[in-house]
Amino acid sequence: MFHRIALLAAVSTLAAACASNPSTGSSISADAGGAVPLTGAASATIVVQNLAGNTAWLAEDNLIPQDPVLALVNAIGGNTDNPQGVVITCNAANGGTTMKLGKQPANRVGQSATYKIRTGASMLDVNGKFAANKSGDADFVFPIKQADLIAISKLDAVSVVSDTGEVQWALVKDPAAQVQAKYIGSLKDMPRQTERFMVFCNPK
Structure with a gap:
């Protein structure tokens, strides 16, 4: 019980700190939910894996x-040692968070790029670099503010668009979302x- 109370207190303290410190504020609208409109070049994206x-x-x-790690895993019996393409890590020494989007082209390892995190109401440019992973393809790795991560977690849908205009990833609350x-x-x-x-x- 004490551990649970401590966790809740820590979360409340962190939320208050984000609200009072502009540098930790979210760049993503907290109410930017709903289906993500995919238009233009992005509309030609073909689903490879749902x-x-x-x-x-x-x-x-x-x-x-x-x-510490936060990862997309198998819903039944999944663990962070076997992520399903999206991983967020944290440098516990300074609180810096990094997102890794997997299943990216292996021939881009070492290159830098600017991707866009898109919600129903906002677009956020993220600068990152491609790194090799143990799966044989590449991760697109970029820093992400904790406040932005919290905002994303509360959305109904969010997508990530590559520098070529292709929608690489979409995360949805409703698995039936189109x-x-x-x-x-x-x-x-x-x-x-x-x-x-x-x-x-x-x-700490």
Whole structure:
């Protein structure tokens, strides 16, 4: 019981800090939910893999030297050691958070790019770099503010558009939502697991 109260207190403290410090404010509208309109070049995106119906989010407080992690995993029996394409890690020493979008072209490893996180009401440019992963393809790796991560977790849908205009990933609350993206994952459990992740990530 004490542990549960401590977790709730830590989350409340973090939320208050984000609200009072402009540098930690979200760049994403908290009410930007609903289906993501995909138009123009992005509308030609072909779905390669739809994981919306069998994935969920999970946070783990890994022990040193590892860092806390929040990942899209299999909804049944999943774990962060076997993520399903999207991983957020935290540097517990300073609270910095990094998102890794998997299933990116392996021939772009080492390159830099600007992707866009798109919701129903806002667009956020993110600058990152492609890094090799153990699956043989690449991750697009970029820093993300904790406030933006919290905002994303509360949306109904969010998509990530590459520098070529292709919708690489969409995350949806409703697995039946009609969206176009190469890869579609779920937002199931993301609000609660993001809160846990923030507690793990908050510098001690």
